[in-house]
Amino acid sequence: MENILVVENLKKYFPIKGGGAVKAVDGVSFSIRRGTAMGLVGESGCGKTTTGRMILRLSGEKTGGNVVFNGREIYSLSKSQLRHLRPKMQIIYQDPFSSLSPRMPVGEIITEAVREHKLVEKRALDGYIDTIMERCGLQPFHKNRYPHEFSGGQRQRICIARALALKPEFIVCDEPVSALDVSVQAQIINLLKELQRQENLTYLFISHDLSVVEHITDTVGVMYLGSLVEYAPTQKLFAKPLHPYTKALFSAIPIPDPAHKMQRVVLQGSLPSPADPPSGCKFHTRCPHAMDVCTQNHPAWLEVEPGHFCACHLYCK
């Protein structure tokens, strides 16, 4: 299976007034095969969301690196080329309350871009939108209502329907369920899985909820302070995390068994500023296994086991 998306050494620095820059994304590389879902996990502020937006060129210009989608580097496209490519790569946001225009009826929100890009014949348009809405668990008679008349879960369904209507190949799901109730979360996750199977969709699934990620993704990348620290097939990663940060992260997953005693790896200190990241390995200030070499050298990105990558001096030989 070919790669639908290849991200190479992607960088995005946001300049700070008075010099310096916040290194929100600092040299991230990965690729996603068509029809699979990749998870991107990490704590708040690690650059997950910025990475997702950068991949779709929704957050201004890049600072460095490449994003190759379907064989085309999207930052080298002209504005109109990019516009025509947009339907193929969609995004679903975390907050379904702010991502829908309050002054537009739901039907128009879903239809607008389909009409703009002439994805469906004019005569068939109404029926097409009805089908899409039904597939996403919405009633077609909801078309004339406004977003504020819906619940959070329904709004997220609207967002999914909106994205799906454009016949995308790739969808960035930026924490699509973290604003929802747990019961609704499950419905939305199942909807996303079902649509993926039916349409052979590719997902980049950004989340800080590890159990959700385990459920829906095929591969997972772990981010810390703007960089990937580990990348592996989901099963492998959850069975045997390598990087100390991943271990600490996974030790925080609750296990629904009162007899089980949690053995949490509690990280000391707080997240360093992405404007002034630590030297060497960025994680050395909080790492329980930190060595001298960690403070000086950036650890190499190594394939420790087949398909399992990690950037940590513990595995450098």
Add this chain to the structure above:
Amino acid sequence: MGKYILKRLGISVGILLVVMFIIYALLRSLPASYVETMAIQLSQAPGAKPYDVWVTQLNEQYGLNVGLVQGYFVQLKNLLTGNFGDSWKFAVPVTQKFSQVIGISFVMGAIALVLEILIAVPLGILAASKQYSRRDYAITAGALIGISLPTFFFATVLKLVFSVKLGWFDLFGLVGRDYPNLSPWGKFWDMAAHLVLPIITLVVVSVGSLMRHTRTNMLEVLQADYIRTARAKGLRNRRVILNHAFRNTLIPLVTIIGGSLPGLFAGALITETLFAIPGIGYTSYQAMVAGDIPFSMFYLTFLAALTLLGNLLSDILYAVVDPRVRLG
């Protein structure tokens, strides 16, 4: 909806009564007393009664010999029964004088407001759609200059350049010397030419603030997630700006424009005075300086009622442009 409007109307009437009392109290305490000025004049005539006698007599005649509260209720009763009285200063019925002068002020104000909206809103959108660009800075700086220009200064500069130096327009007045001899079209054009400079003055000094409101609101909306969604849909920039962003900017704009509607009837005191245009602004100024209570009372009450009505209207319009607002 109907119930809501009725309730709001009731509240507005209450507010209006209080406002009218304040207006009356203020007019009564003005240092420019019409009666005293008249008494001085009358007592100076040879063989006339002394000043004090005149004051007492005139006070009685003009109904000023009663207390504030009683006087207020007399005025209130007159106004409510449609008896607006005669203007002291102009010696004609208040409504007659008012209807003579309001037309020209309204026309001037309406043209200025329409031009203002037509100029300010597109400029605000242009500036906001490329924040911190050269275009944005140019528009913002222009708006700031407009806001900062004092009306009397700007009007005088316009007169100097276009009337004195270039001689394109008359220096002041509403009609030219040959007006009575002109054809109907000629009369129209004559009047239009005389209104050019006053309207330019009005527009330039007021366009800036509306433009800045538009820009600020647009900038806020452009930050929203749903704008990012619209871009992610691959819509043309034009469509994102006009269909998604501007629609959501309309809500605060309607409030601002609704609030400025009563201003159409308020006239433009400084501009009208400088260009000697016999509108309501200039007339009300003359009445107030002379201590003309019936005229001032009528004019100010009228404005207060309009302001209240304007607020009510913009609240109702809110519900029209913003589907989230349900009046009830």
